[in-house]
Each structure stands twice: as structure tokens, then as C-alpha cells.
Amino acid sequence: MKNIKVLGTGCANCKTTLKLIEEMAKATGAEIQLEKIEDMQAIIGYGVMSTPGVVLDGKVVHAGGVPSRDKIFGWL
Amino acid sequence: MKKLIQSSPRGFLLIAAMLWFGLYKTLEPFSHVLVDALPLETGSHAYNALQFFFYDTPKVLLLLAGVVMLMGMINSYFTPERTRALLAGRREGVGNIMAALLGIVTPFCSCSAVPLFIGFVQAGVPLGVTFSFLISAPMVNEIALTLLFALFGWKIAALYLGLGLSIAIISGYIIGRLKMEAHLEDWVRNMPKVSAVHEGDTLTLSERIYAGFASVREIVGKVWLYVLAGIAIGAGIHGYVPQDFMASLMGKDAGWWSVPVSVLIGVPMYTNAAGIIPIVEALLAKGASLGTVLAFMMSVIALSLPEMVILRKVLKLRLIAVFVGVVATGIMLVGFIFNAVV
Numbered sequence: 001m002k003n004i005k006v007l008g009t010g011c012a013n014c015k016t017t018l019k020l021i022e023e024m025a026k027a028t029g030a031e032i033q034l035e036k037i038e039d040m041q042a043i044i045g046y047g048v049m050s051t052p053g054v055v056l057d058g059k060v061v062h063a064g065g066v067p068s069r070d071k072i073f074g075w076l
Numbered sequence: 077m078k079k080l081i082q083s084s085p086r087g088f089l090l091i092a093a094m095l096w097f098g099l100y101k102t103l104e105p106f107s108h109v110l111v112d113a114l115p116l117e118t119g120s121h122a123y124n125a126l127q128f129f130f131y132d133t134p135k136v137l138l139l140l141a142g143v144v145m146l147m148g149m150i151n152s153y154f155t156p157e158r159t160r161a162l163l164a165g166r167r168e169g170v171g172n173i174m175a176a177l178l179g180i181v182t183p184f185c186s187c188s189a190v191p192l193f194i195g196f197v198q199a200g201v202p203l204g205v206t207f208s209f210l211i212s213a214p215m216v217n218e219i220a221l222t223l224l225f226a227l228f229g230w231k232i233a234a235l236y237l238g239l240g241l242s243i244a245i246i247s248g249y250i251i252g253r254l255k256m257e258a259h260l261e262d263w264v265r266n267m268p269k270v271s272a273v274h275e276g277d278t279l280t281l282s283e284r285i286y287a288g289f290a291s292v293r294e295i296v297g298k299v300w301l302y303v304l305a306g307i308a309i310g311a312g313i314h315g316y317v318p319q320d321f322m323a324s325l326m327g328k329d330a331g332w333w334s335v336p337v338s339v340l341i342g343v344p345m346y347t348n349a350a351g352i353i354p355i356v357e358a359l360l361a362k363g364a365s366l367g368t369v370l371a372f373m374m375s376v377i378a379l380s381l382p383e384m385v386i387l388r389k390v391l392k393l394r395l396i397a398v399f400v401g402v403v404a405t406g407i408m409l410v411g412f413i414f415n416a417v418v
Contacts, residue, residue, distance in 0.1 A: 009386075011187035013294070040190055040389055041263065047270060049156040049195035050188040064155070064183060065290060 003033045004075065007043045007053035014052040017066050021054075024069065030076035085281040096142050103138070107131035121316050129311040132354060136223065136303050140350060141292050143222040148291025151183040152284045156192055157274045163201045163209070164272035168252045171205035176244035179212030186214065186383045190390055194264060199272035203260075204252015211403055212244035215378035219299075220349035228360070236370060243374070243406040250402055259395035302351030310354030326364035326372075328415075335411035338368050339404055342375030349377055367414025374407045 004021060008014025018036055025032050037043060037055075046055060050064035056075050081088045107130035116123040159182045163175055184192070189210065196206045216237060225233035257265070279287070326334050352373055359369050384396055391399070 009187055009190075011185070012298070013185070014187075044191050044194045044267065047195065049160070049192045050183065050185065051191060064188070065294065068286065068290065 001031045001033055002075070003035070003057050005035045005037050005055040007037045007046060007048055007055065008051040009038055009040065009043070011051065013066050017052040017054065020066065020069070021072055021075075024072050025076055028073070028076050032076065081282050081285055085285055088285065096138070100135070100138055103135050104131055106134075125311040125316060129307055132307045132310070133304060136307065136350065136354070137296070137300060139222055140219065140296055140299065140303070143218055144292045144295045145288040147181075147218045148288035149284045150181050151291065152279055152287040154178065154181045154183075156182060156188075156195065159209070160196055160199050160201060161272045161274040163196070163205055164199045166202070166205060168202055168204050168249060171202060172208040172245045172248045172252070175201075175205045175208040175248065176212040176216070176241045179209045179244065180216050180218065182209075182213065184213035186380065186386065189383055189386055193387070193390055194267060195270070197260070197264065198267050198270040200269070201272075202252055203257055204248045204250075206248075207251045207399065208244045208248025211247055211378060212241060214380070214383070215374060216240040216244065217349045217377065219295075220353065220373075220377065223350065223353040228357075232366070236374075239370070239410045240374065240378075243378075243403065243410065247399075247402045247406050251398060254398065256395050256398065259392040259398075261390050261392060264390050299348055299350045302348060303354070306351040306354040310358040326359065326368045328365055330365070330368070332412075334365075334368050335371055335415065336408055338372040339375040339408050339411065342372045343379045343400070343404065344381045345376045352376055365415045367411040367416075370414060371407050371411030374410070375404065378403060378407070 006014060006018045006021065008017070014036075018034070021032075021034060024030075025034070043051065043053065046053060046060055048060060048063045052062075052066065053060060053064075054062040054067060054075070061075060062071065077088075080091075107127055110130045111123060111127040112118075114126065116126065159178045162178065163171060166174060193206060193210065196209070197203070221233050221237055224236050326338060356369055356373050359372075360366065379400055384400065387396060387399075
């Protein structure tokens, strides 16, 4: 099962990203473990410089702005 | 439309640009048509206010969409990683200038201020240089610039650009010289060093067009309500506040205190650039001095209480105070010099 972390401190874009991933996972039936990381030091630990960031199975796959549906689809 | 973008991105951009200009030209005549259809006396306060509103609202929204689209595409070239690679280890002076310039084209959102600040520091970007970036990024904002250009002409837009960059460069340089690295929060200084080396990511033109669209959806979607409110207020001032009303408060006749007070009022206020431009427009039309108004606008955009609260996580209070103090002073100087010279 894939592990997806959304890195963000609570701005609108971060919430939108989380919701979008949740919706698409449900729609495609993909099994994922979804986490929201709001702790600043943890976020910086991933080396991400603009939020929202997305970490897929430990690797940063997106940073900055809400990811497109196509991109999310590629992760699921 | 998707097929057109994929097969001929340049063709798409050309057609879009032509459509945009065509639409733009029809706005003023159309606003008159709209307001003439209402049972209002030509030249009355209500007439003037409404005509202003009918013209400015679609105009500002159309300009915003166009500029944000363009900037979204430019931003796709200048990611924070690339900017950081360009700034790491630069000498102060040159570094400050580059940082201020890069602040214009690198995408920046206040919520990312902290991760970005840390990322820069970890990779060896000098503190003063990082501050130049942090000052220029929100203030010298493509939205503010385009709207200033559209509403007041290129001279005022160029002035805002030049003065904004100067404040960013000089403030950042001064903060750098003050050697305040000790005033970073301890956990920040203890963070591991990071390499700034960045392999370029190559995006195709059609991917950049989509990045532009995403930018428009996100930014215009966030900002349009502020714009409407700002224009409504501007329309009210335009139509209802007597000419030269602002002259006594913010104009040539006002005392020297009008500049510092305007800047101080602006500090805790925060609106994005789009929302404040119509207010600026109305203030100027009613006799406020250009220097005072520009100072007010800069202080509203550049110094925002929410951003200071966020930065408190990485900066000790004294450094934040220095930051706000230096920038506010710079802005006030701009206001004074301007009023004296123009």
C-alpha cells in the first residue's frame, strides 16, 4: 500500500491538495495511507521549499501549488 | 482546445493574446452602454460611481487573468530550487541585487516563507541576501505592477518597481551588514547544510501553458472578491467623496506626519496587491500625494502581520523588529523623497 504524505502548514492550497488526493483515491479505488504533516521542522526535513508538498513512499514528488489531477493520478 | 495547446502551443498563445486585446478594447464603451441604460442622471454621483465600477471590474479582472497567466508561465522557469542555486554563496551587494530581481519572478506564497527561508539558509545563501528576496517577493508583485501600469501609466509602475527593488536591495544589505545570524532561532542554525546544486527540470511549452492556467485558477480565484470590494470602495470614493478631500489628510497640505502615519497604518493591514490598487486610484484622484500613497501601498503589501507571525518560528524577535524597522524606514524615506521631488 502506498504511503502519501501531504506537507503543509494549513493554508488553503494544502487543504485542497489533501482533499483532492482523498477524492481521487476513492474514485480510483486505490489503497493509500494518507497523512498530513503540519510540523514545520518535519516539512523542512524533506527539503521542500514551497508548500504544499507531496511525499510518495518517502520521496518528494511535488512542491508548490496544488498538483494537477493528472499528476495525482500518476501517483495512485 | 486541449488539442490546440498540445499540437501548437505558440499558435494557442497567439490566438489567446488577440482575443484578450480585442476584449480589452471593448470594455470602456461597454461600461458607458451599461450605465446609460440605467435611469440615472449623467454626471451625478451615482452615475460616476457606477460607471467606474462597470468599467473597472471587468478591466481589472481581465488584466489580472492575463498577467497572472504570463507570470505563471515565467514562474515555471524560476522555481525556488533554481533561485536558491543562483544565490548560494553569492557576495553581498551583487547577491542582494540578484535576490531582489529573482523575487519578482519566483513564485512565492507567504505560507511558504518559512520553508523557503530555511532552505536558503541551509544552502549557504547569506542572511542579508535572503532578506532581499523576502522583501522583494511579496512587494514587487507582478499583480501590483501591471495594475499600476494599466491605471496610472508606465512611469508610476516603473517608479514602484525601481523604488521597491531599491528598498529590497538596500534593506537586505543593511541587515546583512548587521551580522544578525545569531538572532536566528537556534534550531534553524543547527539544521544540516544542504547542497544548492539543482539539475534543471525541462518542461515543454504546453506544460508551461497549463502551469499558467493553474496559476490563474488559483490566484484569480483567491483574489477576485478582494478586487470587487476594492473597486466598490474606489467607486464610492470616486463618486461620493468630494474632490480634494484627501488633500488635507494625505495631500500636499498635510503635515510631515502624513507619511509615517500612512506607513504605520499600512503595517498591520494586509491585502493582496489587487485589492489595494483601486483604493490607491481613488485616493490619488482625490488629491492625496503620490509619495504618501505609494508609501501606504508598499507598507500594506510588504509588511504583513500574518507573515511576521509565521516568521517568528524561525527568527528571534529582535531580528523581526530590525526587519520591520528597516523596511518601514525605507518605505517612509521613499514617501518623503517622492513628495519633496514630485
